[in-house]
Amino acid sequence: MDGELVRDGDAYVLRFQRDLPHPVDRVWQAITDPSHLAAWFPHPVELELRVGGKAVFINDPSFDVDEELLASSGEVIELDPNRRFAFTWGNDLLRFELSPTATGCRLVFTHHLPHRACVNRTVSGWSVCLDSFEASLDGVAANSPGWRHYYDRYVEVLGDDGVVSHEDGRTVLRFERLMPASKERVQSALRDEPFDSPEGQVKWQLIPIGDTSLALLTHTVDGDWDATAATAEWDRVLRGLAERLA
Numbered sequence: 219m220d221g222e223l224v225r226d227g228d229a230y231v232l233r234f235q236r237d238l239p240h241p242v243d244r245v246w247q248a249i250t251d252p253s254h255l256a257a258w259f260p261h262p263v264e265l266e267l268r269v270g271g272k273a274v275f276i277n278d279p280s281f282d283v284d285e286e287l288l289a290s291s292g293e294v295i296e297l298d299p300n301r302r303f304a305f306t307w308g309n310d311l312l313r314f315e316l317s318p319t320a321t322g323c324r325l326v327f328t329h330h331l332p333h334r335a336c337v338n339r340t341v342s343g344w345s346v347c348l349d350s351f352e353a354s355l356d357g358v359a360a361n362s363p364g365w366r367h368y369y370d371r372y373v374e375v376l377g378d379d380g381v382v383s384h385e386d387g388r389t390v391l392r393f394e395r396l397m398p399a400s401k402e403r404v405q406s407a408l409r410d411e412p413f414d415s416p417e418g419q420v421k422w423q424l425i426p427i428g429d430t431s432l433a434l435l436t437h438t439v440d441g442d443w444d445a446t447a448a449t450a451e452w453d454r455v456l457r458g459l460a461e462r463l464a
Contacts, residue, residue: 220348221341223376228383232329232341234348239322240355246300248355249314249325257354258347265305269297273305335381335392339425339432342368365427369396380449389443393435395456399463401426404433407459416448433459 222233238245248254255263262276273292289308296304296313304313311330316323329344331337342365349362373396380393397404401424408422418439425432433456437448 220345221372223337223341226330228333230331230334230337232331232337232344234325234327234344236325236327236348236352237319237322238325238352238355242300242316242318242323245316245323245325245355246303248351250303254354258350260343260347266294267297269294273307275307333381333383333390333392335394338369338372338376338378339394341372342366366430380445380452382445382449384442387441389439389441389445391437391445391448391452393433393452393456395433395435395460396427397424397431397433397460397463399431400429401431403463404431404459407463411455411459418443 220234224231224233248258250265250267252263252265264272264274264276266272271294273294275290275292277290289310292306292308294303294305295311296302300316302313302315304311306312309332311328313328313330315326315328317326318324327344327348329340331340345368346362346365350360353360353362378393378395380391383390383392399407404424416437418437421436421438423434423436425434435452435456437445437452439445
C-alpha cells in the first residue's frame, strides 16, 4: 500500500513517500502556490506563506459538513523554502518534506490525525490527490483508480471497527462505514430506524460519494464510560443498515 499508518501516542500519522522525476524547486511550487495546489489539493486554499500565516480552506457551499469533521482554517507553522512546509488544518497537521535525489526529488508527506476512526477515508483521499499531484507535475491527465478502489483496499488491511477515545473529560465512540446507497436513501433509512435512545449524544454525518455514501457516527458520553457494549451494538446496527440498503 502507498500510505503507511504509524501510531504516535494516542494519535496517528499517515505517511506517504513519492520519488519524483522533477527538481525540488518545481515540486516546491506545486505544494505552496495556490494556483498549483488547485490541480490536486482536495479543497481550494488560500495561504499566507509565512510562519504564523493563515490557511483558509474553501469548502463547497453545496456540501453540508460539520465543522468538527472538516475544518475551514489553519496556520502555517513551518516554512523552509525547497525543504519543508507544514500547516495545520483544524486540529490536524500536514507536513511536506523535500530532498534532492539523483533523478529529481523525494517528497515525504505526513498527516497527523487525532484518532484512528477517520484513517480509511483520509488515506484514500490523499492517495487520489497524490495521483493527481504527480500527473499535474508530469503535465498529463490523472489516471487514478479512484477513491473507492483505495478505500476498499485499506478497509481490508486496517478494518473499520469502532474507535473509542477520551477527549476533554468525554468518552467518544466513532464509526465510519461505507453505505451502498445515496445520502438521501441513507437519511430516509435512518429516519425509519427504531433506534433505542442511548446514553449521551449521537451524531450522524453522511458524505455523498457517487451512488454510495460514507456514514460517520459519533456517540459521545460525558466522563468515563465502558463503551464495549455500545461498540458491539452500533456495529450490529451499521451492518444491518448496510444489508437493508444493498
